Amino acid sequence: MEPDDGGWRTIPFKLQLDKPLASHVCLRLLIFLLLSSICFALICDIYLNKLVRKDDGMVSREGFACNGPGGLEKYAYLQSSLSGPKYANNVLAFEFFHFESSLWPEMELSDSPSDGHIVSDLVRVNGIMTRLTLTLDGRLVWMEAGQRCLWLEKEVLGFSTEGSCIRIRAAIEFDEVGCCVGPGGGGGRRVVRRVLACETLSTESFTLWCQKLRDYLYSLGRPKKLLIFLNPFGGKRSAPKVFEDEVKPLLEDAAIEFDLQETGYQLHAKEIAHTVDLAKYDGIVCVSGDGILVEVINGLLERDDWKAAIKMPLGMIPAGTGNGMVKSLLDSVGQPCKAFYATLAIIRGHKRPLDVATISQEDKKFFSVLMLAWGLIADIDIESEKYRWMGIARLDFYALQRILHLRRYEGRISFVPAPGYEIHGEPASFSAEWAAPSQDHGEEQVDVLCSGYQGPKIKLEELSWRTIDGPFVSIWLHNVPWGSENTMAAPNAKFSDGYIDLIAIQDCPRLSLLSLMTEMDKGGHVKSPHVRYLKVKTLVLEPGPRTDNPAKEGIIDTDGEVLARGKGAYKSDQETFMAYGRLQVTVDQGLATLFSPK
Numbered sequence: 001m002e003p004d005d006g007g008w009r010t011i012p013f014k015l016q017l018d019k020p021l022a023s024h025v026c027l028r029l030l031i032f033l034l035l036s037s038i039c040f041a042l043i044c045d046i047y048l049n050k051l052v053r054k055d056d057g058m059v060s061r062e063g064f065a066c067n068g069p070g071g072l073e074k075y076a077y078l079q080s081s082l083s084g085p086k087y088a089n090n091v092l093a094f095e096f097f098h099f100e101s102s103l104w105p106e107m108e109l110s111d112s113p114s115d116g117h118i119v120s121d122l123v124r125v126n127g128i129m130t131r132l133t134l135t136l137d138g139r140l141v142w143m144e145a146g147q148r149c150l151w152l153e154k155e156v157l158g159f160s161t162e163g164s165c166i167r168i169r170a171a172i173e174f175d176e177v178g179c180c181v182g183p184g185g186g187g188g189r190r191v192v193r194r195v196l197a198c199e200t201l202s203t204e205s206f207t208l209w210c211q212k213l214r215d216y217l218y219s220l221g222r223p224k225k226l227l228i229f230l231n232p233f234g235g236k237r238s239a240p241k242v243f244e245d246e247v248k249p250l251l252e253d254a255a256i257e258f259d260l261q262e263t264g265y266q267l268h269a270k271e272i273a274h275t276v277d278l279a280k281y282d283g284i285v286c287v288s289g290d291g292i293l294v295e296v297i298n299g300l301l302e303r304d305d306w307k308a309a310i311k312m313p314l315g316m317i318p319a320g321t322g323n324g325m326v327k328s329l330l331d332s333v334g335q336p337c338k339a340f341y342a343t344l345a346i347i348r349g350h351k352r353p354l355d356v357a358t359i360s361q362e363d364k365k366f367f368s369v370l371m372l373a374w375g376l377i378a379d380i381d382i383e384s385e386k387y388r389w390m391g392i393a394r395l396d397f398y399a400l401q402r403i404l405h406l407r408r409y410e411g412r413i414s415f416v417p418a419p420g421y422e423i424h425g426e427p428a429s430f431s432a433e434w435a436a437p438s439q440d441h442g443e444e445q446v447d448v449l450c451s452g453y454q455g456p457k458i459k460l461e462e463l464s465w466r467t468i469d470g471p472f473v474s475i476w477l478h479n480v481p482w483g484s485e486n487t488m489a490a491p492n493a494k495f496s497d498g499y500i501d502l503i504a505i506q507d508c509p510r511l512s513l514l515s516l517m518t519e520m521d522k523g524g525h526v527k528s529p530h531v532r533y534l535k536v537k538t539l540v541l542e543p544g545p546r547t548d549n550p551a552k553e554g555i556i557d558t559d560g561e562v563l564a565r566g567k568g569a570y571k572s573d574q575e576t577f578m579a580y581g582r583l584q585v586t587v588d589q590g591l592a593t594l595f596s597p598k
């Protein structure tokens, strides 16, 4: 090395260090790029999976769009669900496409759609030219890597148009191994939202397809306009989010119009149901717990035109603490109690009748569709309110407390058993005192004197009555199987059998009681030898005081609300709709109508 100015020497720094440094930096950069691509791919994968397997791993929200070979547009649709351009040009999109492509429902090739069809034409489906056929039995059939098929009734939500493109929006149910469940299926494992883009080749074809699809969907009797009640304070206050995220997109896919009404206070939904112009709607939907449904039913039955009003189909979306009705509906076809499935049931427009129980005391009437409780269950339901801060755990905590300090109540139940349940209780003759005043009048007179529904017209004195005298631990009446999402109160209850299930406990050791309470999530409690489980047509309840303290009476609770509080009961200073005394329950078979998954 040559000496430099000031004794410094020039070090051939670049020559000696630059090359290794450059290759070192390049290598690092390469590793960095490789690692970040892997990370990016993983993050995308997790994100996309989250989209596909939302909440319970059952619901997918991706879709397809038209043109091209399908994949690019599909990716574009996906991208619109993601945030920002960072996902552009990512290889994952194509991987996702290949994964998705196999998920269009396949059809047996032997089943030729050309045998009978409503319309059949050459159309570009997801960018591929193919013959698209709408069969007489309501299937859309086309070729796309095999013969594909969509059932209009079960799978197609609706369609929209854009230029010459018809976008058919569907929700397809697949089983665990990825096979389409089809119209007969029920317990599907996951539902995928899809868009089938059909580009017609002429204006005539476009008009014909739109008309035939519209006619077919209209013929299914689906709702076109709904009145939707949303209780922003029900349950975990999740109703607005549930509606925006899960209900609204599906209603939009199905082109169902709606008027949204938030409930502002207690009984608001009842007031509206009582006065609203029902001719504007094809159904009323409650995004809430059971409380709003019960208000709507009471509002409809108090109208002068109750006979027509109560035929309005009612839909439930679970967004409350007690979602017993919608749980009963969805569980009956093996579907989870989720807003997504509940919304699909409403869109598809299937209906089922629902029994309505009239609870009468003097001239007062309350219409119940779920349950009535007196004794242990009512005490747990209502008194556990003081532990609301515990969340849902308050029920178990307070149940334990109530069982340890078990109360028994004096009283009597008199009932007309359903055929096959006559062994319960002792024979009794009908007492005129049991009848509500309106039942003393002739039928014609009742209709003239009172507006609104007055309860079923039954000749009580002509029925065979039976009686059970107390003390009682618990009396529980149930109209549908589930009392809440995790309480299968009455496993044999039917929506419209014209009977109400009675679950009565008179005497039961504390340990047995504790064990049968733990079986309520599966309905096992009704098998206990300490439980009477029967069906009744009508029932008269005469509640009395506690056996250990005659100065204290109990609570009667119906559909989650307190109907009556006795002397010395929890919050007995609060006014209730009925007095703690004799009341009568009668059932009107299939009076109301529910939107139902089947």
Ligand SMILES: Nc1ncnc2c1ncn2[C@@H]1O[C@H](COP(=O)(O)OP(=O)(O)OP(=O)(O)O)[C@@H](O)[C@H]1O
Pocket (backbone or CB within 6 Å): 231, 232, 233, 234, 235, 236, 263, 264, 265, 266, 267, 268, 287, 288, 289, 290, 291, 292, 293, 295, 319, 320, 321, 322, 323, 560
């Ligand atoms: N804006 C409001 N403020 C207060 N109460 C309301 C409001 N809207 C409705 N309510 C009342 O809330 C009650 C319960 O509503 P909802 O059916 O949604 O839930 P739930 O599961 O029955 O009960 P929870 O309130 O324990 O979740 C209804 O009886 C209704 O009268």
